[in-house]
Structures are given as structure tokens and as C-alpha cells.
Amino acid sequence: MRDTEQAPQQAQNPTNFDIHLSGARVAFGGVDIFDDLDLTLRAGSFTCLLGPSGVGKSTLLRFLTGLVEGDVSGNITCSNGGILRNRIAYMAQQDLLLPWRTVRENVELGAVLRGERPDHARAEHLIAEVGLTDAAHLRPAKLSGGMKQRAALARTLMEDRPVVLMDEPFSALDPVNRLRLQELAARVLRGKTVLLVTHDPLEALRLGDHVHVLSGAPATLADAITPDGQSPRNITDPAILAQQAELLRQLGADISTDYGAEAVS
Numbered sequence: 001m002r003d004t005e006q007a008p009q010q011a012q013n014p015t016n017f018d019i020h021l022s023g024a025r026v027a028f029g030g031v032d033i034f035d036d037l038d039l040t041l042r043a044g045s046f047t048c049l050l051g052p053s054g055v056g057k058s059t060l061l062r063f064l065t066g067l068v069e070g071d072v073s074g075n076i077t078c079s080n081g082g083i084l085r086n087r088i089a090y091m092a093q094q095d096l097l098l099p100w101r102t103v104r105e106n107v108e109l110g111a112v113l114r115g116e117r118p119d120h121a122r123a124e125h126l127i128a129e130v131g132l133t134d135a136a137h138l139r140p141a142k143l144s145g146g147m148k149q150r151a152a153l154a155r156t157l158m159e160d161r162p163v164v165l166m167d168e169p170f171s172a173l174d175p176v177n178r179l180r181l182q183e184l185a186a187r188v189l190r191g192k193t194v195l196l197v198t199h200d201p202l203e204a205l206r207l208g209d210h211v212h213v214l215s216g217a218p219a220t221l222a223d224a225i226t227p228d229g230q231s232p233r234n235i236t237d238p239a240i241l242a243q244q245a246e247l248l249r250q251l252g253a254d255i256s257t258d259y260g261a262e263a264v265s
């Protein structure tokens with residue numbers, strides 16, 4: 001894993017359009033997962049989405065990719081026109097690595113599929129950043145779950161798309177690698193519009209400029225919590241810990257009501 005000084009700089013092509021999702025509805029088997037849901041993602045903002053298991057977080061992310069089939073309605077508009085679907089890098093919960101390709105080939109896959117020449121130097125750099133240099137020649141079957149997730153993260157960061165959607169991208173990582181790769185994502189994705197699903201309130205507050213909780217059935221979005229400062233934030237900061245307590249409350253945890261009160265006042 002490289003030092004931050006050697007790492008790629010922030011996005012060279014910051015995102016310059018807002019995304020408006022309005023009246024979004026998805027139903028499976030006649031049951032609404034969410035209905036009439038609105039969400040705005042401001043240009044270059046990092047939004048995190050929390051919520052109980054099964055509430056519809058992945059479905060909302062996939063709605064933005066246009067991948068949800070069936071009983072789906074609503075509008076997705078970009079403030080500068082154009083179709084969102086073509087401007088997205090999407091990291092699914094399952095790593096979706098091609099089993100017959102090596103780590104390096106998977107990281108370079110996007111360019112290859114587009115018929116472009118991959119930027120080998122950037123790929124090597126990102127592979128090093130996620131700590132997979134020694135495994136770059138291996139196929140996914142030889143990787144641990146965490147290594148596969150790091151390869152998938154490198155592939156997502158490689159794409160340099162204006163909009164990045166990530167579904168629990170760090171869930172299989174040990175705590176130290178998790179912190180390192182959060183830092184990498186914060187740095188490489190700065191200036192991009194990002195929507196990240198996580199179960200970890202501290203991860204959301206470390207990375208997100210806006211942190212929403214999705215809850216209920218049909219699910220609704222709570223107003224965003226907006227931590228101060230630039231990501232990656234210090235998760236030992238008392239104000240962050242107080243916001244973590246608020247998020248845990250929104251998620252239904254039984255947290256003492258005065259926890260962190262001094263930090264917010």
C-alpha cells in the first residue's frame with residue numbers, strides 16, 4: 001500500500017451536473033420497496049446511504065443505473081441534460097470480477113470493452129494502492145473475499161466516470177484496510193458525484209458530505225446529516241461521534257438520548 005504522497009491526485013474531471021431523482025417507485029411482487037421517493041445528488045458531492053438490511057438501499061442504487069427490471073417508475077434527470085446511465089461507474093455488492101481474467105485484466109476491463117487502450121500505469125498504481133501488486137497476475141478464484149473486493153474497488157476507481165455508485169465497497173475488509181481504502185476512495189473520488197451504500201455509520205460520516213437513512217416500508221429517506229469538514233474525516237472527533245449516535249437512533253438503536261450532547265452543543 002503506498003503513502004498518500006505517491007497516490008493519484010483527486011479526480012481530474014470533476015463532475016459538473018446535479019442529478020435529480022423524482023417520484024421513484026420500485027415494486028417487487030406487487031409490494032412497494034419505495035414509492036414517490038425524491039433525491040438530489042449535487043455535482044461533486046459524496047452521499048452515503050444507511051438503512052436496515054432489506055430496506056431497499058441496493059435497489060435505489062440500481063434504480064439509478066437503470067438495472068432494476070419490472071415494476072419501476074420515476075424520473076432521473078441530469079442538470080446538463082444527457083442520460084445518467086452512460087456516465088456511471090457501478091460497484092455492486094457482488095464483486096462481478098470476470099473469473100477468467102487476472103486482477104490486472106479485470107481492473108483494465110472497462111477500457112478493453114470500450115475498445116480503448118488501457119492506461120497501464122494508472123492501473124498498476126491503483127492495484128498498488130489497494131495492496132494487490134503481488135496478486136495482479138492472479139485470477140479471482142485465487143483471491144480472498146477482501147482481495148476480490150479490493151480488485152473491484154480498483155476497477156471502479158479506474159473508470160474515472162463522473163458518477164460513482166458503490167454498494168458496500170469495504171464490507172469484506174479488515175478494519176485497517178477498510179480505513180486505508182476509505183482514505184483512497186475519498187482522495188481519488190474527490191470532485192466526483194458519489195453515492196455509497198454502507199451499514200457503518202462511522203464510515204458514512206467519514207466519507208459522506210450528506211448521510212441519509214432509508215427506512216420503513218415503503219421506504220422513505222430521512223433528511224441528510226451533513227458532517228463538517230472534508231473527507232476523510234476524523235472518526236474520533238466528538239461531533240462525528242454525536243452524529244453517529246443520531247444515525248444509530250434513526251436506525252432504531254436504543255441509544256441514551258444525551259450521548260454526545262456536549263459535543264453538538
Ligand SMILES: Nc1ncnc2c1ncn2[C@@H]1O[C@H](COP(=O)(O)OP(=O)(O)OP(=O)(O)O)[C@@H](O)[C@H]1O
Nearest residue numbers: 028029033051052053054055056057058059060093
Ligand atoms: N430482483 C428482485 N426481485 C424480487 N425481490 C427483490 C429483488 N431485488 C431485491 N428484492 C427485494 O427487495 C427488498 C430490498 O432489497 P435490497 O437488496 O435493495 O435491500 P438492501 O437495503 O440493499 O439490503 P442489504 O442491506 O441486506 O443489502 C428485499 O426485500 C429484497 O428481497
